[in-house]
Amino acid sequence: MQHRYVFECLDRSLKDIMKAVDPERYAMPFGGITVVLGGDFRQILPVITYGDHADIVAACITRSRLWSICQVSPPRVCNLPVTENQILISSQFCDVQTENTVDNMICSTYPNFSHEGHSTQYLSERVILTPTNQTVGHLNSLIIDKLPGESVSYFSVDAVEEFGGTDEDMNKAFPIEYLNSLNVAGMPPHDLKLKVGVVVMLMRNLNQTLGLCNGTRMIVTKCLRFCVKCEVICGTFVGSKHFIPRMELSPSNTKMPFKLYYVAISRVTSPTGLTIFVDDESSATTNITRNVVYKKVFYGLPEA
Template identity: 65%
Template sequence: MRVRQGQFDPDSEDLKLFAQWVLDIGNGQVPPPPNSNPLTENQILIPSRFCDLATENTVENMISSTFPDFSHNGTSSHYLSERAILTPTNQTVGQVNSVIVDMLLGESVCYLSVDSAEEFGGMDEELNQAFPVEYLNSLNIAGLPYHDLKLKVGAVVMLMRNLNQILGLCNGTRMIITKCLKFCVECEVICGTFAGSKHFILRMKLSPTDMKLSFKLVRKQMPLQLCYAMIINKSQGQSLKKIGLYLPKSVFTHGQYYVAVSRVTSPSGLTIFVDDKSNVATNVTQNVVYKEVFYSLPHS
């Protein structure tokens, strides 16, 4: 469906083959590479058209491939809304985003959060001693913005909470920062029905929905994260013209690889960067699919 929405002939043989390849990945029907180790599960061979094995998979090469001519187009909302780098882990996302933001002109503004701990079984004095502010600030938890959120005018961010669905301010909305003020930022929506609308994003109290700590972390911060690069799971629902899929480590959950390769509207918009255990570019990776998920589905 996403391929047919692209600005290409939906009846072309190339698009049909690409769409079928994506479906086979989702169903776990892509055969393993020849001469592969039978003890290694879920390995697949990526078509050579999507991988450049002659080029090292550095962050700079990925940026130049996914965001060509970034110095001239780095503040264009249309240009930025069409492309992103996808990767499985938040750690890699943070590294890539920091490199790209440094490429923007202007000074960055650092917004610090106010962190506190709640719902602890002991006394208040024990709470302050056991969980000092420095420790709370150091926690980087999925679903929460960073304690030190470094933003810059022209940077692309993603909203991490539903603020106002009527105005299009939903979890996953991509925006570009137009003003960095003292206590808030002004952002312009760059995708969807409400593209072009501007909103002020303020600090708000946020807590993770699923956390294994013995207390409730409350972080007062703007619900934003940089999104030149984003984790694969966060890209669900996005349709992009250009994607750089960066896999320094293989995907690790069911359907994750399928979600990544199915974000593009044409095969020409997909480039995959895979490293083996020796950090050398390869075109072999894992596709995790638990086929028992499909056993109870009705058959047409």
């Protein structure tokens, strides 16, 4: 969901444009143009960096002056309680049962991995989504250990740019060990471990005409010293192979507002294709989780 300032900016821009056609349309919302706003408050709220409850609620379209002239379609009826929802946990695990619940989740997502792990179609149809980078790293290490062969480590070369002091001052202020320990959102880890058969994702656009775009999923087919040979497993260019070289990456300014697209469960077409792993405060598995909803966002919406 976009920040309400985006809609208000669109409103002012359309008024300025349509004023040249008809001066009276400057006083009309969106310059008299019918605008359809799509979105679901129940799924995605505006993302405010370091924002608290009040900041996020204030950024919603329901807090904009435009909301009074919006006509809302009837909401869908939801029978789930607001406080707690029951989540079905799939019991389809791999051939060997383990007591580790994380291993069970991996085996549930990738059944018969030892036999089907080489299939690009098998890999392209499965994915595990996690809320934090720490969980991502833990899952990646477990999955890599399940693959045969030795892993190859690719280390980053971290440096600080636009530092006002001398090189000696920079090394004292930002030791290389400290830079290597940072885990920044949108950046790979300092020690990136890969194996043949590992599924990877591009983090920047390399060649859009060949389908090498940010977010392209590929499978590693060969680990070389200064590059990695990969095969595309999704999209129009599925099956094409490319050499992915080392590249420079810089994190975006996390102090500035950014867009977040995180729509996962609504894209699943069948309940049998969804498995959710939930643990409680003691790291034990459970089938109940809190449904965190900012109820103030719904103020002013028509009742079901």
